[in-house]
Amino acid sequence: MTDPVRALRALARVTRRHGPLGLALTVWTLLACRRVRRQLARGGLDAVRLPAPPPGGTDILVRGALRRGGGNCLESALVLQRWFARRRVARTVVIGVSAPGDGFHAHAWLDGDPDPHRHELAEILRRPVPSSWLP
Numbered sequence: 522m523t524d525p526v527r528a529l530r531a532l533a534r535v536t537r538r539h540g541p542l543g544l545a546l547t548v549w550t551l552l553a554c555r556r557v558r559r560q561l562a563r564g565g566l567d568a569v570r571l572p573a574p575p576p577g578g579t580d581i582l583v584r585g586a587l588r589r590g591g592g593n594c595l596e597s598a599l600v601l602q603r604w605f606a607r608r609r610v611a612r613t614v615v616i617g618v619s620a621p622g623d624g625f626h627a628h629a630w631l632d633g634d635p636d637p638h639r640h641e642l643a644e645i646l647r648r649p650v651p652s653s654w655l656p
Contacts, residue, residue, distance in 0.1 A: 531589065539582060546578035550586035550600060557596045566648060571603040573654075580604065595629040602631060606654035613649050617642030 536544045553571050560568045574583075583604050587597040598614045605612045613632040619625050619642055630636040632647070 535582075539578065542575060542577040543582055545575040546582055547586045549574045550583050550604075551590045553600045553603065554587060554590050554592040554596050557599050558592070561595070569599055571600070571654075573656075574604050574607050576607075598629040598631055602648075602650055603654055605631075606650045607656065609656060611650045611655065613647050615639070615644055616646040616648070617644045619643075 532544060532547065535547045539546075549572075553574070556571060557569055560570065580601065583601060584597075587600060592600065595614075595616070602612050602614050614629055615632050616627065616629045617639060618627045628636075628638050628642055630639060
């Protein structure tokens with residue numbers, strides 16, 4: 522659990538640096554990550570439905586909120602996919618896995634993003650942006 526005082530200080534910092542719209546985007550990102558986590562647990566990728574993010578802000582702000590909010594790579598990729606879709610940028614979520622064995626792991630990322638792990642993994646799924654997410 523996040524320390525509430527640290528969380529409030531972080532939100533105050535976001536507000537000072539990015540204004541009320543930056544705060545709204547940060548809150549949307551954190552709530553969207555929680556929503557994605559619940560939806561994935563209940564129904565997998567097909568169950569993911571996210572409301573449109575508020576206007577403004579940058580992907581750097583969204584990525585920072587995701588990093589601090591504790592989302593895993595799949596949750597983060599889906600939230601970012603929704604954020605980009607709001608801006609009419611269709612980004613594909615890619616899921617890859619390593620070879621079976623002791624070091625098996627899976628990872629998700631947005632196609633086109635630099636990712637140090639992608640070359641070690643075999644792609645098993647590409648999820649295009651849902652058409653309902655594009656304005």
